[in-house]
Amino acid sequence: MMLVEAHQLSKSFGGLRAVDRVDFSVASGSITGIIGPNGAGKTTFFNLISRALPASSGRILFDGRDVTALAAHQVARLGVARTFQATTLFADATAVDNVLVGYRQRTKSGVLDALLRTGRLTREEGEARAASRDALAFVGLDAFAGRRAQDLTQEQQKRLAIALALVAKPRLLLLDEPSAGINAEQTRGLISLIEEIAAAGVTVLLIEHQMQVVMQLCQRIMVLDYGRKIAQGTPDEIRTDPAVLDAYLGRH
Ligand SMILES: Nc1ncnc2c1ncn2[C@@H]1O[C@H](COP(=O)(O)OP(=O)(O)OP(=O)(O)O)[C@@H](O)[C@H]1O
Ligand SMILES: [Mg+2]
Known part of the structure; x- marks a missing residue:
């Protein structure tokens, strides 16, 4: 059972395709991760799911219902909540x-x-x-x-x-880089908290830079690069995916 489904979801800012025809779904009850280099479109993807920004094209389903045209507060009322990359x-x-x-x-x-x-x-x-x-x-x-x-x-x-x-009491919690700016021990506490949130029945979708956090927490991971989904799979699959290694290491 999928709680969120994105179909060919895209967002352009002028000539820049920040999110480019992404197909992705989040299983109910799961902890799912989104990773990718800076500027890959991760936060923009969150903004599309939460309807903070309108999609340029494509569709978003929440619990089987098309929410592509809803306002942010309507999506919030359906049970989508988020945190922001910079704490507000x-x-x-x-x-x-x-x-x-x-x-x-x-x-x-x-x-x-x-x-x-x-x-x-x-x-x-x-x-x-x-x-x-x-x-x-x-x-x-x-x-x-x-x-x-x-x-x-x-x-x-x-x-x-x-x-x-x-x-x-959301059904879906979007966390944008929850471990940014805290130390390793505090991060361990945060990992436990996220596990407790999931155990309480909240589906979690998180953006995370720290690879060990994603690998430890998530059942599935999507990798974005230049707005495109370049890989998806289990932590083990992602760890060894050539396209992912190239996106992270190939450019240095
Ligand atoms: N409101 C906006 N207007 C114009 N361009 C934007 C806007 N929001 C994001 N962008 C651009 O879209 C691209 C994707 O940005 P986004 O913030 O989604 O990346 P990200 O993967 O979250 O990056 P980071 O890891 O640095 O947080 C970037 O090139 C960014 O400059
Ligand atoms: Mg971001």
């Missing part, structure tokens, strides 16, 4: 308030509710606080709920960004 937190706000923002982006109370302070809003406020606490606990930050984001360590900020994505 509200530096001055506490950890729990950051997570609350993630929650509110996906609930239905509008401006009118906020003005009228309806019963629904008050009830949702309680639910939002509880969900945010749960998400913080899941990523191991329950003791830091009241700390400002800017006062957290780099690793804690990474975990917080994941909590923000998890709070809406």
Whole structure:
């Protein structure tokens, strides 16, 4: 059962084909990796899946449903959540308030509710606080709920960004280079967290530069180079694929 399917998915920026006719699917419940040299189109591929950017051509299916024409917030509501390559937190706000923002982006109370302070809003406020606490606990930050984001360590900020994505209970979590900027020991902790997320039933698709992280975590890997899919397979298949070795080593 495939949760995500990309069919001939493409994105051009002017004359540049950042994602070039990519066919790829992500199995439900799996941890799947995307690797490739800088500028290969990995983040753009995420932007297409999450509908942050419109595709130039091709189709995207989520849980069998064509989402190619949906808006980003509609895709989010269907259960797609993501983190960003550069962590985007509200530096001055506490950890729990950051997570609350993630929650509110996906609930239905509008401006009118906020003005009228309806019963629904008050009830949702309680639910939002509880969900945010749960998400913080899941990523191991329950003791830091009241700390400002800017006062957290780099690793804690990474975990917080994941909590923000998890709070809406997504079915698919997109992680853009989760281990960037943290040390080896912190990376081991992050690997465990990603395994726990998958064990909780969330399908994970991650972009990752550190080869050992991808090889350890992922059941399947797609390799992009100049926007094209040059390989896909298990870690063992990818490790020995001549096209992959060439993309990574052949140019140096
Ligand atoms: N909004 C944009 N406008 C114009 N060009 C863009 C835009 N976003 C990405 N690109 C270009 O598309 C190509 C793919 O970029 P992308 O960020 O997807 O690569 P990446 O594989 O994520 O790279 P990295 O490993 O450095 O994060 C690059 O050449 C980039 O400069
Ligand atoms: Mg990128």
